[in-house]
Amino acid sequence: MSVKTFRQAINEALHQEMERDPTVILIGEDIVGGHGGSAKKPGSSGGMMGVTAGLYQKFGERRVIDTPISESAIMGAAAGAALTGLRPVAEMMFVDFFGVCFDQIYNQAAKFRYMFGGNARTPMVIRAMTGAGLVCAAQHSQALWPIFTHIPGLKVVLPSCAYDAKGLLAQAIRDDDPVIFLEHKLLYDTQDEVPDEPYTIPFGEAKITREGADVTIVAFGRMVQLANQVADKLKGTISVEVVDPRTTSPLDTDVIVESVAHTGRLVAVDEANPMCNLASEVISVVALNALASLKAAPRKISAPHTPVPASPVLEKLYVPSTGQIEAAVREVMAA
Amino acid sequence: MSVKTFRQAINEALHQEMERDPTVILIGEDIVGGHGGSAKKPGSSGGMMGVTAGLYQKFGERRVIDTPISESAIMGAAAGAALTGLRPVAEMMFVDFFGVCFDQIYNQAAKFRYMFGGNARTPMVIRAMTGAGLVCAAQHSQALWPIFTHIPGLKVVLPSCAYDAKGLLAQAIRDDDPVIFLEHKLLYDTQDEVPDEPYTIPFGEAKITREGADVTIVAFGRMVQLANQVADKLKGTISVEVVDPRTTSPLDTDVIVESVAHTGRLVAVDEANPMCNLASEVISVVALNALASLKAAPRKISAPHTPVPASPVLEKLYVPSTGQIEAAVREVMAA
Amino acid sequence: MELSKSELLRAYRLMKTIREFESRISREFEAGTVPGFTHLYLGQEAVATGICMHLTDEDYISSTHRGHGHCIAKGCDVRKMALELWCKRDGLCRGKGGSMHIADISKGMLGANAIVGAGAPLALGAALTAKTLGKPNVSVTFGGDGATNQGTVFESMNFAVVLKLPVIFAVENNGYGEHTGIAYHLGAKDIASRAAAFGMPAVMVDGTDFFAVYDAMGEATARARSGAGPSTIECVAPRWRGHFEGDAQAYRDLTEIKELRERKDCLKLFRERVREDKKLEAHEMDRVDLDVLALIDEAVEAAKVAPHPTPEDLLTDVYVSY
């Protein structure tokens, strides 16, 4: 056990799973870096954010594979390899790029098992950076997980801290279904106590990161950190329970419903754009299953229905804030 | 005014809008048909479902353009043409193909105006067939509108009858923003009284297709027809109001909330897969805005979280049915 | 490459099975007994056969919406194929895939595909598995002339060259993508030369000549198995039927098809050739014909009366676990 960053936790999970299972491979753009460069130093990059650093050096070019800028080919190669015996971990770099390769994911990988009547498995992971906050503007800052969540056949993982990231990634790699694993840019440098040995965290099991009795905040990914801050701040005045579903598909509706049944109040927080997002889904789940226990109308906090602005001043207003969450908590308490 | 099919209504809108405005063009695969064929008969196809029949003959090859099987090029060409002065109507054939070309839609067309600070407009329409029921299996039967609805910058139209299809398509073509116009396969042969002259229907205005006092059914696209049947069947026993939002983005939350405030009961019906779909969104909207008026927990009816099966026997079970809707109405009444 | 008598008989049997299977489906479709819509492989039988004769069950193919011929050539059970086309419970995909998603992983058949061009990236993956595990297997992606204009296919070509993957791009140029002729949709001189410019060997062969396809594939396979990388084989073979069953083909000169059927029937050409070369005798092939017809009749009649999936099947097989 030692303190590790979210980035290190992911890197460690990749190392350990590749050691554990020789069929695990990595594939993507510049996850190695330096191929064909004048310094003749393959391995000098390790991913745009350094998440895959050292893996090429350890596992070699057969298992850590750089590609041309051809995302459909990457995702298809991963899906085809998964169908035929490997466990590929493909990197999409920024999740925003899914639009050039989504067919391979949602029409192919996600549907094989069903279309083939159960006679196939597609154990692959797609890692991608998500989220706003680094002044990357409209095409490099999106959330998009509601879209992946909508697709049957995909599993969707949104870790909110380094500990979960390691365990969930190990699970994703060992899992026999296609998994979208989303890494929020602003979490890479956050730190946590993370065990050195390998471990897995099962999908579809929410974590209660703060226990409380007055209000339930259901938050996703990075928003969990904000929700925790609000809970901590309000401690003593309002008792806030924070539920981190950790995976959006499967979604742990049981824990969400139980928590709201207990507190009677709900604030749902999703960094994604508001229409058909996870906050809507959570509110709908609660309305369907725990309507009678609601003491007040729920509150929903999301980014607005706009692209992500370049201006850091506007971006700050775009991303849900602790201020908004706190205000919402106070409102449901006042209602 | 005369009785026309949904297919004819769309074809008529295309004819009339192309006549009205010389900058309207059509582009897609086999919307003309016959180019390069041994019979040397361009125009012999008119779209896989005959929706664009006769347009090439009337408006010629400059304005009705067949393309190679290159959807990214088609959608990009439409977006680029829209940015520079045309009003393209691009056909995606089956909406299921969006995965090979979505970048051009959601990262490009949908975001131009915002990214360019308001200094651009992208008046384009993307027409696509949607929905299950014709035994086309997993990759040709999807709904997918929740995904388009999620994206800021897109407008999404889901006509439920021939009359609306004509007016909404005319509006889509005259609209200055990118519009996804979705045509349910099973509606093409449905009929309606449709005026001969051009008319438009504004976006974001729901239509109450049945007035009632006991329960509100909010249904989308083809599901409106099923909801109407249920309302008619229950007439005299249960007074059912049916709300057809007609566009999912913008979504007419006012009429939805008003209707539920009036009836106190909600059944939301969406043919799309259940996670983060429009039924969830509607239930969330009501929980946020009209919780107090709910006399019973709402009910949600959607396809299951599975791909669309090939078997017609299973497909029938996959698509929401009048039986399910009626049962849900009875349940909310009984609660 | 010399083929033994039994190999020649196998080739003939495969082509004949495809021919009769598809002909029967065509008639059944007209009679309205087949659910959904379907794209037939008639006219192109020598392509799938010439290609797949080089493959074992450990070699992979990715297929297209026009996939029945690929299935048969790759060794799928015709009975289970018929069951799948009728969307029956005991079909290859338990009735959930149908004509456009028929697959048999155990035979190395990675699925028909209703998305044009989608098979190419998948074939990269199968090739990557072979390469990573150090196996001598190859992977073939079938695709039409129209599909070669799809970005996924282009990406796959460069990708395969860059990573030296054991992939063969088997392009089936049947002259049309849906209702559009290749003279319109292809900007290049031809498909093979465009593929060659990606940095791999690419040849154009007569796709109605089994032996031409077989020989070209022999070279491509040897190259791939040796680790030298991908190749493209453009096989020119007419599509006898419309794009799908029910297509009136107004865009096409129907006498053209008639003539093609006379001059470019791969089965006729094969029979002539093996008799000229004195490799097989007519009666040997006639016996195959009878076998094949009996098999298909049995398969189709059984499929028609076989049980449908049960309601529970709707919800299974989405995930391995969830």
Next chain:
Amino acid sequence: MELSKSELLRAYRLMKTIREFESRISREFEAGTVPGFTHLYLGQEAVATGICMHLTDEDYISSTHRGHGHCIAKGCDVRKMALELWCKRDGLCRGKGGSMHIADISKGMLGANAIVGAGAPLALGAALTAKTLGKPNVSVTFGGDGATNQGTVFESMNFAVVLKLPVIFAVENNGYGEHTGIAYHLGAKDIASRAAAFGMPAVMVDGTDFFAVYDAMGEATARARSGAGPSTIECVAPRWRGHFEGDAQAYRDLTEIKELRERKDCLKLFRERVREDKKLEAHEMDRVDLDVLALIDEAVEAAKVAPHPTPEDLLTDVYVSY
């Protein structure tokens, strides 16, 4: 093609403006005054300039993540560009686009683009507008060596040939896509020959030689304006800086860059050439240098202190109406 003295001065001014603008941004980035991340055009100035000197405001370009040079060459106001890079309210995109989405439709600049390869399909559309309306305008898509492996670019090439669109594919081969060299990512012999196989004229030129680019573009433009269709120009010009500012470039031999800067500096080469040819004198160009530096200094200092967007701006400009 003969260029007049004033045209030569204009070319020099554009290249110099790009050079100094980017150099200044590089320094400001290091000082931490520029928000976000940014990709500089240093070393490639002759490409944008040689291409855009043939264009009017009614001709269109689509650009890339490395788009500042294209903006300047296409006539965008440097002051408003600086404002946009600082994400300020009076920037070209009112601070909502930033470096990677900078655009000026009024100048025919359809936007930088943070999605590799996305500009190519958009350029098809601008060309389609010209063709449909019967105008003689052309459309250029800039794209890197790495981008040529993206399916969207391939599709666009065939599409442009098929529809005979007035599109020019200006490929900027700077040797790298991010941290990967072209020797690794490209399977073809070179980019131009692969493009040629799509059925269009394609040439490779020295992208540090303004005159070479200018001449190639002259031919391509004439061809496009005459209705004869698309062309590709592969311009080889090194990237002086890392992929983005802050890139340590461990994958690169840094003496290589030093040498390139000495031997392959398009501005130096241009100055030498016009003086050899006795077209411009040193002092004429020196005066431009001073002008340019003053303009950029003014632009950058103004941008730094200019007002940010206001909170209301967050919600505007999503739709024309909603």
